[in-house]
Amino acid sequence: MAHKKILIPASLLVVFVASLFGAVLLTPESRSPILFDIPEISLVGYQRLMIFAPHCDDEILGSAGLIQKAHQLGIDVRVVLETNGDGYLFATLEEFRRIYPRPGDFIRMGDLRQQETLKALQQLGVKSHQVFFLGYPDRGTPQLWLQHWSRENPYTSPYTRTSRSPYHLTFNSAAVYAGEDLLGDIRSLIETYQPDLIVYPHPADVHPDHWGLSAFVRLAVYLIQRHTPDYQPALLAYLIHRPDFPYPKRYVPEADLLPPNKMWSVDTEWFRLDLTGDEIARKENATLAYQSQLGLLRNFLLSFVRRNELFDRPEAGILEVVSFGDRMQPGTWLNSLGEPIPAIKQDPQGDFITRRLVPASDWVALYAAHSPQDELWLCAELRGRANGMFTYTLRLLAVDENDQIAHYSAQGRAGRASFNQAEIQQNQVCTHIAMDTLNRPWLLFVSADVRNGTLGILDQIAWQAVFTFPLEVSSH
Structure with a gap:
């Protein structure tokens, strides 16, 4: 009896604390999803896949399994990196052992992350000519979307101190840090390769580069469709950054990757892609190719190594x-x-x-x-x-x-x-x-x-x- 007196208030305390930090009660309107609530997607019938990633590593975290299955089916895969992730201050501090990194240090970090991307994707069967680095400013995408649209008013990166890509590996070296140029590069790639499946960051991702790139990709697709009504690609969005996602934020490859409870309560149009044991292992190895990020982000990065990947289908x-x-x-x-x-x-x-x-x-x-x-x-x-x-x-x-x-x-x-x-x-x-x-x-x-x-x-x-x-x- 004494044991029960202890258990009951402890349980209530757990529910109370969980509710404060974002969990939801299991009501019909907003309950925790389970894997079998989420339909499985198939890549059968697709011919060309294009994946847009804000930073070097997001393409692996969000879609390494998708890339592998596409490769197995003979689907042409193209991967587009918007930024080189060169504005991550703490990783740059750790990598180059400087208390006050200089612009050249951030550029060196961008070069390093490009090479890590090529190595990671090679493990999944993607060749270097299938990868495009746009070279836009890390953490600058909202500024391009909202304030620096015109080429006459380019944005300057506070990290590299440049207003155009300083990298040798750059898709369009004539572009400046302006919204119209980023939109033009995205549109050019889509029009050139005509992907029938486009994968991009989720609009509700809280990281500014993620929601920013999400908006640019959708705008580019709609502009193309207005002038070419026959072009009707499938669009899928992957989620990376939210305080309540993924859960738990640690390496649990046997666990399911599920939508955040609160997002599920207003949007149930999610899809899952189940992975085999070999595909999970290759995704883990590809994630570990990002050595520059593991010192600070190992648990977070490896928390995406799960039994499945997760995609949403936002609609206009x-x-x-x-x-x-x-x-x-x-x-x-x-x-x-x-x-x-x-x-x-x-x-x-x-x-x-x-x-x-x-x-x-x-x-x-x-x-x-x-x-x-x-x-x-x-x-x-x-x-x-x-x-x-x-x-x-x-x-x-x-x-x-x-x-x-x-x-x-x-x-x-x-x-x-x-x-x-x-x-x-x-x-x-x-x-x-x-x-x-x-x-x-x-x-x-x-x-x-x-x-x-x-x-x-x-x-x-x-x-x-x-x-x-x-x-x-x-x-x-």
């Missing part, structure tokens, strides 16, 4: 037209059939400790619609009432009929009407923009973030693609 949305509703209350928006207009993107709730404890910092959903006034209505919903200690930002990238790119953003803080560009009402952060101001776009990418001046970004809704009208799809 279609902008619906509002026939009735209050602009500041997306729950009231109705279409011409009188049906509620759903969110274009749901965001996991209470998934990290700060968001669980502070509802004003936790996004729930993002809504977008075309209004009767010929405006874009954009609203982001919080789990709690907006708080003046946070800055809320709605972000938008618009693509017009001439494929010109324009950026817009609206910020707001509760109780600061003079500061606000966005409007805030209770738990809604909204803005409205005339479609003419946006130059009547055919494609939008939208997102929202909440930040604090001291803590930085506390939550960000993954960039969601939205067509203002359905793209033409070939019947062939």
Whole structure:
């Protein structure tokens, strides 16, 4: 009896602590997935695979098993590395034994990581001519997406102190660190090799280079499809960085790789690729080829050596037209059939400790619609009432009929009407923009973030693609 008195409160304590750090209760709406919830994918029928990786090692962590199976089936494989991972300060400190690394040290780290990539991929049957290094700046992808789009205003890496690739192995040595050049390189590779399966980083990955590259790849594909409707590749996304993923963060090759519970609660369109014992062993060996990263990241890197790999299939949305509703209350928006207009993107709730404890910092959903006034209505919903200690930002990238790119953003803080560009009402952060101001776009990418001046970004809704009208799809 005394034994039971000890066990019961201890169990409750475990549940309480787990809930604080991101676990979820096993309710029907949000329960832990098991492997057999997730359908298996097959590569049969595909001919050309192209994998996009933000850094040297992500291609192995996310898709080494996929590469092996593609190679076994005779599928042509191409691997594209956006950056060389040359901005990882602590690995550079350890590798070159300098307290204050110089720009040349970071470049040497990039050269080293390129060679590690070639060695790792060779173990999986991928030759050097099948690998493309774009040479863009590590941790700089969001700046290219948001602030340094034009070649006239290139970004300078704070690590290498360059505004273009300093590497001999560079796909396009004429490119500068600008969004339009990165988009052009990605588009060029896709148009040249015409992959029918494209694998890229997950939009909800919290690492800035990962969500940034995810947006660039999707934009490139949609631009190509608009002009070539026959081109309809399959798109699969892999996840690497989230505090609750993978679980556990250690070497357990016999374990399943499963989606984070909170992501599963809003997105069940995941797929698994089961690996054989030999494929798991080759993935482990390929991971160990990244010697420069093992000193600090061994447990994390090896935590992706599992019985399966995991892929999601994010979909673009279609902008619906509002026939009735209050602009500041997306729950009231109705279409011409009188049906509620759903969110274009749901965001996991209470998934990290700060968001669980502070509802004003936790996004729930993002809504977008075309209004009767010929405006874009954009609203982001919080789990709690907006708080003046946070800055809320709605972000938008618009693509017009001439494929010109324009950026817009609206910020707001509760109780600061003079500061606000966005409007805030209770738990809604909204803005409205005339479609003419946006130059009547055919494609939008939208997102929202909440930040604090001291803590930085506390939550960000993954960039969601939205067509203002359905793209033409070939019947062939």
